[in-house]
Amino acid sequence: MAKHETPLLDQLESGPWPSFVSDLKQEAASRAKNEKGVEFQTPVDAVEDLLGVLELSYKHGRTHWKHGGIVGVFGYGGGVIGRYCDQPEMFPGVAHFHTMRISQPAGKYYTTEYLKQLCDLWEFRGSGITNMHGSTGDIIFIGTSTPQLEEIFYELTHTFNQDLGGSGSNLRTPSDCIGSSRCEYACYDTQAICHELTNEYQDELHRPAFPYKFKFKFDGCPNCCVASIARSDMSFIGTWKDDIRIDQEAVKAYVAGEIPSNAGAHAGRDWGPFDIQKEVVGLCPTGCMRYEGGKLEINTPECTRCMHCINVMPRALRIGNDRGLSILVGAKAPILDGAQMGSLLVPFIKVEEPYDEIKAVIESIWDWWMEEGKNRERLGELIKRQGFQALLTATGIKAVPQHVIEPRSNPYIFWKEDEVEGGWERDVTEYRKYHQR
Amino acid sequence: MAFISSGYNPDKPMEDRITDIGPRKYDEFYPPVIAQNKGKWLYHEILEPGILVHVSETGDEVYTIRVGGCRLMSVTHIRELCEIADKHCDGHLRFTTRNNIEFMVDAKDKVDPLKQDLLSRKFEGGSAKFPIGGTGAGITNIIHTQGWIHCHTPATDASGTVKATMDVLFDDFTNMRLPAHLRVSMACCLNMCGAVHCSDIAILGYHRKPPMLDHEYLDKMCEIPLAIAACPTAAIKPAKVVLADGTKVNSVAIKNERCMFCGNCYTMCPSMPLADDVGDGIVLMVGGKVSNRISNPKFSKVVVAFIPNEMPRWPTMTKVIKKIVETYANDANKYERLGEWAERIGWEKFFEKCEIEFTHHLIDDFRDPAYYTWRQTSNFKF
Numbered sequence: 001m002a003k004h005e006t007p008l009l010d011q012l013e014s015g016p017w018p019s020f021v022s023d024l025k026q027e028a029a030s031r032a033k034n035e036k037g038v039e040f041q042t043p044v045d046a047v048e049d050l051l052g053v054l055e056l057s058y059k060h061g062r063t064h065w066k067h068g069g070i071v072g073v074f075g076y077g078g079g080v081i082g083r084y085c086d087q088p089e090m091f092p093g094v095a096h097f098h099t100m101r102i103s104q105p106a107g108k109y110y111t112t113e114y115l116k117q118l119c120d121l122w123e124f125r126g127s128g129i130t131n132m133h134g135s136t137g138d139i140i141f142i143g144t145s146t147p148q149l150e151e152i153f154y155e156l157t158h159t160f161n162q163d164l165g166g167s168g169s170n171l172r173t174p175s176d177c178i179g180s181s182r183c184e185y186a187c188y189d190t191q192a193i194c195h196e197l198t199n200e201y202q203d204e205l206h207r208p209a210f211p212y213k214f215k216f217k218f219d220g221c222p223n224c225c226v227a228s229i230a231r232s233d234m235s236f237i238g239t240w241k242d243d244i245r246i247d248q249e250a251v252k253a254y255v256a257g258e259i260p261s262n263a264g265a266h267a268g269r270d271w272g273p274f275d276i277q278k279e280v281v282g283l284c285p286t287g288c289m290r291y292e293g294g295k296l297e298i299n300t301p302e303c304t305r306c307m308h309c310i311n312v313m314p315r316a317l318r319i320g321n322d323r324g325l326s327i328l329v330g331a332k333a334p335i336l337d338g339a340q341m342g343s344l345l346v347p348f349i350k351v352e353e354p355y356d357e358i359k360a361v362i363e364s365i366w367d368w369w370m371e372e373g374k375n376r377e378r379l380g381e382l383i384k385r386q387g388f389q390a391l392l393t394a395t396g397i398k399a400v401p402q403h404v405i406e407p408r409s410n411p412y413i414f415w416k417e418d419e420v421e422g423g424w425e426r427d428v429t430e431y432r433k434y435h436q437r
Numbered sequence: 438m439a440f441i442s443s444g445y446n447p448d449k450p451m452e453d454r455i456t457d458i459g460p461r462k463y464d465e466f467y468p469p470v471i472a473q474n475k476g477k478w479l480y481h482e483i484l485e486p487g488i489l490v491h492v493s494e495t496g497d498e499v500y501t502i503r504v505g506g507c508r509l510m511s512v513t514h515i516r517e518l519c520e521i522a523d524k525h526c527d528g529h530l531r532f533t534t535r536n537n538i539e540f541m542v543d544a545k546d547k548v549d550p551l552k553q554d555l556l557s558r559k560f561e562g563g564s565a566k567f568p569i570g571g572t573g574a575g576i577t578n579i580i581h582t583q584g585w586i587h588c589h590t591p592a593t594d595a596s597g598t599v600k601a602t603m604d605v606l607f608d609d610f611t612n613m614r615l616p617a618h619l620r621v622s623m624a625c626c627l628n629m630c631g632a633v634h635c636s637d638i639a640i641l642g643y644h645r646k647p648p649m650l651d652h653e654y655l656d657k658m659c660e661i662p663l664a665i666a667a668c669p670t671a672a673i674k675p676a677k678v679v680l681a682d683g684t685k686v687n688s689v690a691i692k693n694e695r696c697m698f699c700g701n702c703y704t705m706c707p708s709m710p711l712a713d714d715v716g717d718g719i720v721l722m723v724g725g726k727v728s729n730r731i732s733n734p735k736f737s738k739v740v741v742a743f744i745p746n747e748m749p750r751w752p753t754m755t756k757v758i759k760k761i762v763e764t765y766a767n768d769a770n771k772y773e774r775l776g777e778w779a780e781r782i783g784w785e786k787f788f789e790k791c792e793i794e795f796t797h798h799l800i801d802d803f804r805d806p807a808y809y810t811w812r813q814t815s816n817f818k819f
Contacts, residue, residue, distance in 0.1 A: 012601070016564060016565055019562050019564040021600075022560035027512065027513050030513050054586055058748040059748075066589055067704075105463045106460070108534075110530055112529070114461070115518070119516055120512075122512055134508075142587055150445050151445055152443075163456075163459050163460065180475055181471050182475075182478060194463075199459040223729070224734070225534060229727055230634065231635075263481055264483035265618070266771065267483070268614035269613075318479075333632050334634055335628050336699070338806060
């Protein structure tokens, strides 16, 4: 028998898509039964009360969670987000219901052995409810009380060799796409660099020293499956400089309809026979391709590596061999000053351990942002406020035409004194010898 | 419920303390076929919706079955995932950026038993536990935020709006009939933890009433200068207020007409709550993308300024979403993303075809970029 009636939530149990309400109910029932005799350190009815408070929000059309308050583990300023219910008498099981962010492994691969251990820990010391995963990438443990935080952290670090993720004005837990582990488009090993930089910058991740949050995301190619270009302060997007590798026999096989185009991605509708002129050559945004006499040619200097032709014919076209990544900076969601997409800062950089060149770019940006950024000002907003040139000065990167879509259409150039011959100190008396007042 | 210690000694927090060790290393968790073929993959193919094969230059193959998951997940459910992975995948699985779960096997004959097992499992309420799909030119899982389950600033629920929407779009999760892939995202307030601002379709919770002021507590609960500084439109100023009992307190005043309802002040100051059953609801945005394929990444555009919160299934919202998806599916060219289609036909035609009313709210008036969205040409369609 459920502790709270949930007539509104019950309506979310039907329909084909997995029901989170059904899942919460099965967890509530599992805790009530407690077949394994777990000595729950968070109230046994926490999930019952979570359903109850959610039902109340469905009734009221308003949330019933209060602000965080300052909770955390000793010495860290991130990884834990305090959360309290605003109806603690009605729902004592979730009166204190803090979130813990657990740093996810790059690529989000798991062994069941490890996941089961995490489940046991979280069932014992928390609510048993998680997010797999949060938007930034962490494993999220939803719902525990303050005294359990240090216990969970101790257990994670001592038993699981596992640390917390980032929150607050910190480096947030970096995340990556599947990369070369299972994708032929990956221009670099996203997991290797994501893991290395996460470890290199543990101090920045755990102890808030930044003006605001800061995110790294690693996309192996310009398809951008982790959306780094839209949502990370520094976006690392794989790219290459040389020719797309072409297997002309495979091209012919695509043309002949022997291999399904788009790796089968459009198989749900009859789009007619594959037409290489229309679907590949004709849609190339730079017009750098030609298919004549059964041969596909790509004029590499004109190619912008948008991935379309490779996506359409993955067995015939492969990324080049001279690989690296582009760094784009300043992406963010709209708060506060409007949404920003990442802007290209480094067109090409090699991805080689120990990534010293990439770390040098990161650290020069942080030095500038920590010096000049205002409280709660994202990197993208600082770049907008001080100008892209200030970013170039801070990072010591030379301006190149790739930095812009087009040059400025106003001539209001803020010349600096050292750029103008003779400087700005002049003698007005000398001037007046030739120009009357 | 007796307290059980992990071994941590609160009197000596630094004793044996381990910090800054980061996440577990990714390659501890690779299935053998992944570990052996990393960097050697030649190509992939989607064999049917939700089922992929990747072929390596070594000749090895890995078959992946992708299933939708709720990002809100219980340990009971995770244990069931593990049970399946133990049975079929030698104890390995992975999650995708969009909250899908991927089961991998190293031989084709292992695919069907896994598939049948996944499809046979249902929740007691009747919904699928592990729907297979989310690949190619279809709709994959919705990335989303916490909503009313665990956040202090939401203007709507996240898990519920997502469940209602995915139920309506379910056929396109298990099919690949669309002109291109279509990404739906959900964020329950303007802070957009879900970064929905570059999605083909974005569901966004939005407040429409300025904060209430809890004058009696405001100065005790909040740093007034921080609350003032948090406002992006400078709508908050300090104020002296006389309470009903005659007490004079320091507080703030709001210029209501300047408020953009972002809730930043509330994040800084709990004595300025915004949430309202009538004021809060849904904004729909469309046409964003993050891929660089054919055209540049794009922001999503607001096409419906407000839809009320209609618990528990948001029928008005899902009806508009379904109409947009169907219109796009019927009208766009192969490979065209939703935003590319809208730009080609013109946004005036988008509103006509999708039968969405255009209102003044949809014309940008927020700072400089607004000007660049007005029409500076005589070219338009009637």
